[in-house]
Amino acid sequence: MISIPTIGTIKSKYTEKADPFEMKREESILILDEQFVEGLLGIEERMYLQVLFHFHKSNSYSLINEWYYRGERGVFACRTPNRPSTIGTTTVKLLKIEGNRLTVTGLDALDGTPLIDIKPWIAAQDQIVDADYQDEFFKDNPRASILQALKSNDKKRLLLDSGALHGHFCPGLAYGVIASVFGLERLAQRSGQTLDVFHRDGGLEELLAIIEINSCFADGIQYVSGATLGNNGLILKEYGKSAVTFTKRDGKGVRLLLKPEVKGILAEVAPEFNPLFEKVIVGQNRDEGLKAQYRAVAREAGFALLEIEPSSIFTCEEVDIAIPAYAPIRPSQICRICGESVMGGKMSKKDPTACRGCMNDDYDILDGSGIHKEIIG
């Protein structure tokens, strides 16, 4: 048996066991015992710290545990506080230093937790450059990192990652991210569950997002909620409003609508945005310099909007709605004329053995101007 000295105490707003991702959102304070304060020399140069602490409320352990995501895991393959050696470790962000008090975010330790050690997190040593190990995890949990960002209210991370889908950053994409974070939290509350419920659904038609407009807004919604055009989770009910309803299959949902006052908020956080939008987007000015200026301002405006209280941007009300059935699975058919395979039920109405293309049928199209009928004959 060894005995490990403690160097201080942790102050947190959490006194009881809680969801670690919720805990990580809040600030905590590391209070160092006075005799160790000199040991903080140079720590202000470090943005991230590894904090080691004692799970003081843990008094038993089990070698096999219910894993957070799915199934069972051995104690050394998960982060449960109930372990043979009750040491916790978390990487945190250092916000402020005042004497012996270090304010941090990202810590998931309870109030009164004894502090064992603080070490700097150093990218060159601690960053994992070989990403192979992560691949297997993400094969099983493709949306795990999105769920983590959602649970820790990390809108900046979600907007950055949505940019990979959308191709640029703009206020519309930011509205989609904000609506999803705000709306999914409210939906989880309404169903008396935590945000985990959206992870376990795996984005397979259990969560529906009904959007009322097809614009940049829709991509923020698709990325964060996982309800997409491809998995039939995304439905377009074209009212032309910047609104979205999130619902589970029970039809008990929440509808978020962009407030008209947002124009004023946007003008305040990014005064250059509206005049540039008029010139470049509305007026279709093709000047490269102006376009570059617009992109930069749209990007800054999008990130600035994340700082605004979501309830100032969206109204959110509970709604009960009728929801569509699961996507039907019908065998595909081969068109007798072109020989191409056609999804079941999508053959021509004029001749059910041929495709709509070969029969010159009218069809519905969704493009930049919304849903409309393309009349051929």
Ligand SMILES: [Zn+2]
């Ligand atoms: Zn956009």
Ligand SMILES: [Zn+2]
């Ligand atoms: Zn055909």
